[in-house]
Amino acid sequence: MARYYLGFDVGGSKTRARLIDAGGTVIGTGEAGPGNTRMGIDRVKQVLLEAGRHSITAAGISDSEIGEIAMGAGIAGLSREGARNALENEDFPYAATIFATDGMIANLGAHGGQDGAILIIGTGSSAHVLHEGKSFTIGGYGFPISDEGSGAALGLSAMRHALRALDGRTKPTPLSSAITARFSHETPRAIAWMDEARPADYASFAPLVMDFAEADDEIARSIVEDAARHIERFIETIFERGAPRCALAGGLAPRMEPWLKARTVARLVPAQGDPVDGALYLAGYRPQR
Amino acid sequence: MARYYLGFDVGGSKTRARLIDAGGTVIGTGEAGPGNTRMGIDRVKQVLLEAGRHSITAAGISDSEIGEIAMGAGIAGLSREGARNALENEDFPYAATIFATDGMIANLGAHGGQDGAILIIGTGSSAHVLHEGKSFTIGGYGFPISDEGSGAALGLSAMRHALRALDGRTKPTPLSSAITARFSHETPRAIAWMDEARPADYASFAPLVMDFAEADDEIARSIVEDAARHIERFIETIFERGAPRCALAGGLAPRMEPWLKARTVARLVPAQGDPVDGALYLAGYRPQR
Incomplete structure (x- = not known):
């Protein structure tokens, strides 16, 4: 058993690290860029070395003890x-290193290291399932x-609707007006935006779409209801494929949950x-129950 | 009045040129790359100079006569x-040059230089309307x-369906199997394809989608019926916005037409x-009726 455990979440927006002792007490944390x-x-x-160094410095661990750290990173x-x-094949100064996908550590974290599934609804959407020693993902293909x-899907639908409202193919609604206002209601500006837009840019419209759906904008509702159907289908598939339990995560999850069926x-x-x-479970940490 | 007219269609797949005399007789043609x-x-x-030179050479026009050519290019x-x-601001050796969008020349060509509209259904979709001295487009924003x-929209829908069929979110159909077969039924290969895919790559699946829709594949039908609804809405908008007549063009138009309402x-x-x-109308050519 290691004396310390160091967990990392290396993601597209930032890197987070947490160092605990064998009893589970957090003794240091660190951050780095994406x-x-x-x-x-x-x-x-x-970013692994940088966030790791911050954690170790914060914990006041001496260099000679670094070799007693077991590290896990998503x-x-x-x-x-x-x-x-x-x-x-890279060298790290720790006693052990283990790498997994970001989906795997999110799943392990959600279920205390036990079998289960997680559906992440943020800029993108994807599910990770861990069941009887097998792990697989559903969705999240880009x-x-x-x-x-x-x-991103909500934002794309809203932009499509807004452009059709500008050219007369569909009726403007408060949602479409709020979106086209960001482009001075000019189609060429919206096109120029799209030429450079990445998924996170589309996703920046998601809170607006949720706001208007909650205010009963007809098109916003239909966009969110369509998204909710996809989320329902994700969850059904997760259980059909054997997961014993499922949790939601991601920035959009709390706002999407009220649109799902109560069942x-x-x-x-x-x-x-x-x-x-x-990531700490991945590194081998097990709480004493 | 010019002695000759030279029309160009400069498009994303190739450039075509046609040289006629004042009576409308074709005296030379030329091509160049996209x-x-x-x-x-x-x-x-x-590409304008290259396709133009081919046309002039084919027509056997002497250098001294090039100044008698009126040129129009989409x-x-x-x-x-x-x-x-x-x-x-570029120099061309012709008596006159006039430039328009590819939509404008397609529209002028479709209606003999008269007011009207054209809806192009190919890799992309877009409408061009010319009516009482005003011209505008609908759709085609990218x-x-x-x-x-x-x-491209048909191909995107089909790829989405195929990936969901692979991960269990939807039932496989003959269409989804035909698509995933191109990736040895392996999701990572499909993702790698998508990383590089351009609209024309998505559109390469359109004939397959149409084939399966015609063979009553349930998902292919729903994809094509959804596309047909969008095309119907395009056409309704074209007439609502004042166009006196409308023609279809583009590679997908002949296959999509049977899916539209007879009315x-x-x-x-x-x-x-x-x-x-x-482009020849744009250059100023008018047939003697």
């Missing part, structure tokens, strides 16, 4: 071809082909912990 | 900011936000000519 295998393995290594984009191998029910919500469990908790 | 203002003004000028992407100005009912099809007229004919 990391994703798409940014290169060097970048991932750099990395965005780890399923990219060759990424896991490349990371495993925008625009996938990520049904996500913030669906009744099947969900709250997440017990966050992805960094999952 | 051109779009996105590829740069130099590129557009280059250019993909001309509505891009600054593009028209940049082109108008993929994935726009181009409803287009080949919609009854409102359509066949295109009288092609975009190069429209």
Whole structure:
């Protein structure tokens, strides 16, 4: 058994690290910038070392004790071809290192290291299932082909509707007016925006779409109801494929949950912990119960 | 009046030119590679000069007569900011030059230079309306936000369905199996394809979707019926906004037409000519009736 456990969540917006002792007490935390295998393995290594160093410094652990740390890290984009191998060939100063996808640590964190599933609804949407030693994902294949029910999908639908309202193919609604107002109601400006827009840019419209849906805007409602149907189908598939329990996570989850059927919500469990908790389970930490 | 007219269709797949005399007789044709203002003004000028030279050589016109040619060109992407100005500042050896969008020349060609509208259904979808001295477009704002009912939209819907069939969110159908077969039924291969896919790549699945819809594949039918609803709405909007007549064009139009309501099809007229004919009208050619 290691003397210390160090967990990392290396994600597209930032890197978080947490260092605990064998009893589970948090003794240090650290942060660094975003990391994703798409940014290169060097970048991932750099943010791991940086956030790790912050945690170790905060904990006041001496250099001679670093070799008693077991490290677990969830990395965005780890399923990219060759990424896991490349990371495993890098040198780290710890006693042990183990890498998993960001979905895996989110799932482990949500269910205290036990079997279960997590459906993440944020900029994108994807599910991770861990059951009887097997793990797999559902969805999350990338925008625009996938990520049904996500913030990016809501934003794309809203932009489509807004442009059709401008050219007369559909009636303007308060939602479409709020969106086209951001482009001075001019189609060429909206097109120029789209030329550069990434999924997170589309997702920036999601809170607006939710606001208008809650205020009974007809089109906003239909967009959110369509997204909710996709989320329902995600959850049904998660259970059909054997998961014993399912939790929701991600920035859009709290706002989407009221739009799901009560019978669906009744099947969900709250997440017990966050992805960094999952990374600590990955590293081998087990709470004394 | 010019002695000769030279029309160009400068598009994303190739450039076509046609040279006629004042009586309308074709005396030379030429081709060159693709051109779009996105590829740069130099590129557009280059394909115009190349296709023009081929036409002039084929016609056997002497250098001293080139100054008697009136030239009209439809250019993909001309509505891009600054593009028209940049082109108008270039030197060409003709008596007169006039530039318009690819939509404008397609429309002029379809209605013999008269008022009307054209709805182009190919890789993308967009309408061009010319009515009482005003011209405007509907749709065609770019993929994935726009181009409803287009080949790219059919392909995107089919890929979404195919990926959901692989992960268990929806039932496989012959269509989804035919699509996933192209990726050895492996999701990572489909994702890798999508990372690089352009609208024309999505549109390459459109004939397959139409084939399966015609063979009553349930999902293919729902995809095509949804596209047909968008096309219907395009056509209704074209008439609501004042166009006296409307023609369909583009590679997908002949296959989509049977899926439209008979009452919609009854409102359509066949295109009288092609975009190069429209470019000749743009150059000032008028047939003697």
